[in-house]
Amino acid sequence: MYTRLTLFGIFVIFISSELTHAQSFKQENPLAHTYSIVARDPVTGDMAVGVQSHWFSVGTVVSWGEAGLGVIATQSFVNKSFGIRGLALLKEGKTPQEALEILLSTDAGKAVRQVSILDKHGQIATHTGDLCIKFAGHIIGKDFSxxxxxMLNDQVWPKMAQAYEAADSLPLAERVLQAMKGAQAAGGDIRGQQSASILVIKGVSENKPWDERLIDLRVDDSKDPLAELERLLKVYRAYEHMNNGDLAVEKNDMPLASLEYQKAEEMFPDNLEMKYWHAITLLNNGDIQTASDMLLAVFKKDENWRKLTARLPASGILQLSEKDLNYILNLK
Structure with a gap:
C-alpha cells in the first residue's frame, strides 16, 4: 500500500508541476489513452496511422503524417507537438530513432508518453513510458508498429499485430482497420469506444500537398466507431470507382466508365447521386434510353434531381438538344 500511495503522490506532483493546473492539462496534453498503428505498404510506399480511443475526436490529436517523410502517432498523456516537431526532424534527415530521442530529451513528461514514428523507408522507433497506465506496451514488426x-488486458497490442500481419492481401487502409478490429476483439480500451480514424498518405511527395492525403477518415463520436469507420471506408472506395469512371469518360472509354460506375452503384445501390451522375454521363454520350430509365428511378425518389438536371446545360455539364432535354425533364 505504501508503494502505491508513494507512486500516486509522485504522479500527482509530476502532473501539477509540469502542467500547472487541470484546465491547461486538458487543453495542451489531452488524455488520448488509446491503441494505434503506424504502417507502411512495402509495395506502394504509402504510409498510414490508424487509431481508436474512448476520447472525443482522437484522430485530430494522435495522427500526423507528411507525404515523402513519414507518419507519427502520439498518445497516452499526449504531447501534440511531437507530431509537427517529429516530422520536421525527419525532414532534416534524422532517422525515427534519432527524432524520438530528441523529442524525449526535452520532455519532462516522457514517462507518461507513448509515441511511434515511421519513416518512408520503413524505419520505426516507438516509446512507451514507464508510467503509462497499464496495460500498456508496443510491438514493432516489419513496416509497422x-x-x-x-487497455483492458495485455493481449490487445499482440492481437492487433497478428490481425495486421494476417491481412496482408488487403489494401493498406483496410489492413489498418483489420488491426484495429483485432485490438477491439481482444478487449480494447478499458473505458470502451468513442472515436477512431484512418490517415493514409503517399510514400513519395510530388510537392502537391493538396493531393497527398489519400485517405483521411474520422469518426469523432460514436458508440461503435470502428463499424462507422468501416462504412466510411467502403463509401470512399465506391467514390473511387466513380472517379475512375469519370476518368474513363475523359478518355472516351465508355465500356470502362460503365463498368466503374456499375461497381460503385453495386456497393451502394440506394445512393441516388451515383446513379444520377452515371446517367448524366450516358446522356452526354448519346445513350438516351438507358439514361432515361435510370433518371426516372431517381426522379421518382427525389424531384430535386429533375430540377438540377434543368440547370446543368447552362454550366456546360449536360450537352443535349432542346428536344432531348425536354424529353428527360418530362419523364413520368
Missing amino acids: VQANM
Whole structure:
C-alpha cells in the first residue's frame, strides 16, 4: 500500500508541476489513452496511422503524417507537438530513432508518453513510458508498429499485430482497420469506444500537398466507431470507382466508365447521386434510353434531381438538344 500511495503522490506532483493546473492539462496534453498503428505498404510506399480511443475526436490529436517523410502517432498523456516537431526532424534527415530521442530529451513528461514514428523507408522507433497506465506496451514488426495504453488486458497490442500481419492481401487502409478490429476483439480500451480514424498518405511527395492525403477518415463520436469507420471506408472506395469512371469518360472509354460506375452503384445501390451522375454521363454520350430509365428511378425518389438536371446545360455539364432535354425533364 505504501508503494502505491508513494507512486500516486509522485504522479500527482509530476502532473501539477509540469502542467500547472487541470484546465491547461486538458487543453495542451489531452488524455488520448488509446491503441494505434503506424504502417507502411512495402509495395506502394504509402504510409498510414490508424487509431481508436474512448476520447472525443482522437484522430485530430494522435495522427500526423507528411507525404515523402513519414507518419507519427502520439498518445497516452499526449504531447501534440511531437507530431509537427517529429516530422520536421525527419525532414532534416534524422532517422525515427534519432527524432524520438530528441523529442524525449526535452520532455519532462516522457514517462507518461507513448509515441511511434515511421519513416518512408520503413524505419520505426516507438516509446512507451514507464508510467503509462497499464496495460500498456508496443510491438514493432516489419513496416509497422502497434502501441496501446490503458487497455483492458495485455493481449490487445499482440492481437492487433497478428490481425495486421494476417491481412496482408488487403489494401493498406483496410489492413489498418483489420488491426484495429483485432485490438477491439481482444478487449480494447478499458473505458470502451468513442472515436477512431484512418490517415493514409503517399510514400513519395510530388510537392502537391493538396493531393497527398489519400485517405483521411474520422469518426469523432460514436458508440461503435470502428463499424462507422468501416462504412466510411467502403463509401470512399465506391467514390473511387466513380472517379475512375469519370476518368474513363475523359478518355472516351465508355465500356470502362460503365463498368466503374456499375461497381460503385453495386456497393451502394440506394445512393441516388451515383446513379444520377452515371446517367448524366450516358446522356452526354448519346445513350438516351438507358439514361432515361435510370433518371426516372431517381426522379421518382427525389424531384430535386429533375430540377438540377434543368440547370446543368447552362454550366456546360449536360450537352443535349432542346428536344432531348425536354424529353428527360418530362419523364413520368
